Amino acid sequence: MSKKNKKQSRAGNVSTTSSQSSGTTSSRTASASSGSEPFNPDYSYVKKDLRRIGILAGVFLSFLVILSFFLR
DSSP states (O other), X not given: OHHHHHHHHHHHHHHHHHHHHHHHHHHHHHHHHHTTSOOXXXXXXXXXXXXXXXXXXXXXXXXXXXXXXXXX
C-alpha cells in the first residue's frame, strides 16, 4: 500500500507541475496580448521641474555676472 501511495503522490506532483507551467505560459501570452495598448506616460511634472531648474540656473548665472562687475 505504501508503494501505491508514493506512486499516486508522484503522479499528483507531476500533474500539478504541468498545470503550473501551463498556467505561466497562458499568463505570459495574456500579458503579451495586453501590450497592444500604446505606452503613453505623463511626464508633465518632469517638464515643470526642468523649467524651474533652468530658470533658477539662469537667475544664479546672471547674479554671478552682475556680481562680478561690482567686485572689480
